[in-house]
Amino acid sequence: MVSIKSFFRFVARPVTGRGSSYHGIVGQTLRGRYKILRKLGQGGLGQTYLAEDLQMMIVPRPQRVMKQILPEQMNTGARRYFRKEAHALSSLKHSQIPVLYDFFEVEGIPYIVQDFIEGHDLTAEIGHYADVETVDRARCWTEQDVIIFLMDMLGILDYIHTQNIIHRDIKPSNIMRRQSDDVLVLIDFGIVKNTDDSGGSSRSIAFGTKGYMPLEQGLSNAQFNSDVYALGMTAIQAIVGIPPYYLSIEQRLSLLGGAVSPALFTIIRHLVDEDYKERCQSAKIALSLLQPLVLKERSNYRSPSRFASQSTLKPTNPPVSTVKASKPKKNLRASLDDYIRDTIANLYAFAIFVSPPALILFILSPLVFPRSTLLYDVMLYMPDNYSLYYDRGLRKQYTLNDYQGALADYNKVIEIDPKYALAYNARGVLKHDKLNDPRGALADYKKAIELDPKLAQAYYHSAVLKQYKLGDPQGALVNYNKAIELDPKYAEFYSNRGILKEYKFSDLKGALDDYNKAIELDPQYAWAYYARGLLKKDKSKNAQDAIADFRQAAKLYRQQGQAKDLQKALDRLKELGASE
Secondary structure, X not given: OOOHHHHHHHHHOOEOOOOOOOOOOOOOEEOOOEEEEEEEEEOOOEEEEEEEEOOOXXXXXXXXXEEEEOHHHOOOOHHHHHHHHHHHHHOOOOOOOOOEEEEEEEOOEEEEEEEOOOEEEHHHOOOOOOOHHHOOHHHOOOHHHHHHHHHHHHHHHHHHHHOOEEOOOOOHHHEEEEOOOOOEEEOOOOOOEEOOOOOOOOOOOOOOOXXXXXXXXXXXXXXXXXXXXXXXXXXXXXXHOOOHHHOOHHHHHHHHHOOOOHHHHHHHHHHOOOOXXXXXXXXXXXXXXXXXXXXXXXXXXXXXXXXXXXXXXXXXXXXXHHOOOOOOOXXXXXXXXXXXXXXXXXXXXXXHOOOHHHHHHHHHHHHHOOOOOHHHHHHOOOOOOHHHHHHHHHHHHHHHOOHHHHHHHHHHHHHHOOOOXXXXXXXXXXXXXXXXOHHHHHHHHHHHHHHOOOXXXXXXXXXXXXHHOOOOHHHHHHHHHHHHHHOOOOHHHHHHHHHHHHHHOOOHHHHHHHHHHHHHHXXXXXXXXHHHHHHHHXXXXXXXXXXXXXXXXXXXXXXXXXXXXXXXXXXXHHHOOOOO
């Protein structure tokens, strides 16, 4: 979470740095932290990239989405939309909205850094046929699909509306289905409207998408229930298979009436009334209308992700720190829990903070006090809400240095769900790195591997533990080999195996191959250059190549602000009679 102070610093004064050109930024590292891995896509105002967060001391490194303004849009209002999106996201804390990690400018180019949501958007599941004759009814959503969808999404809308934010662009392409748990995530807050307490009636520029955007929004008068209208249109499209811009309102309702029960038809009809004054006035009211239709039993239910073609799905095994700890599939009860949790959290806040200034401080606490866990603490009243315990544990461990607090949170996750492998892995890292409990760490890694034999990071951390703490080089080598077999794209896996080969097995060629591979995977990996330089200096007696490696290591250490490691590289250069 970022602070208000940081936000206004971003607005007022650009930050300069390396690797900021519009073209060819893949492979570069911005701000010494975000390594650009590949381009994800491009829209009307900007383009998005997948980046690796080098600052997070977790293996594998967490991945982020970076948004960058297109060159041809630099002189338009795109900067303002970027700032609005960053400001909106900085005020939101919800498990179904991407986390904002950073926003900055490099040589005048704005960037936004967010969660990487591994999965697919709903265009992969919802039909977009041009006419009734071409619709494949077997690929249209069922009534049960739509009820569950509306309950889930209305919970998100109710939350953002309580934060005085209107999304203004609800449509299938802006709703992601997260692959790890099948949960829906609302994205793209670039054209949000911030309102006052008057109910959102102040005038604004007209933005939105044809068909999903209601009349009042097209007239620059977006309301909170403008988002409800767009959600209703998305639900109709899911049921009939035809986007709203191909049909009149009469055609949409006629097709809808033939596909769902009278009760659901009546509710959706109320969501998409052309007159916003007659339309369902809020997401909260819509949720209450849907409540009688909630199905009690759906043990054999398959979500609409069944319609997504395999080619649209992203690779599996997301990094540990970007995975939200959650049950394999979010059921209807979980959707209701989210809604109830948010409502009770608001009431709880009022009960604790009786004065308006204190309540305002509570609401703004993530912005004013970015290191606080106050909101986590308030939301954790639900006994099975282990997603928040897991997130709070990571925050305590890596941001607050509260290691006993992190241990308590990981223990709580495991108490609630004893089969959650990532929690054992995270607890093992904590015991290994901070609590001086190598045997306890090894037991946790073993349990993580037992629960998920494909969890590469558990094999890797177990190997590091055996190599440096337990004196088991053979066991470490077996674990490194398995981690690389499962996930061969992480430089740290190779560099640590290289150290093991060089110093425990005297396999200089194998070690050199591993250092080379680490550098190939991450050309900004200073430690791999340093390790390779030592091998060339001490074992191969190749002074010139060693000097080149130490110079590169020193350059990268300096850029990354690692003073102690920089001094080591400079000392090695001095030993060889060379300078930086």
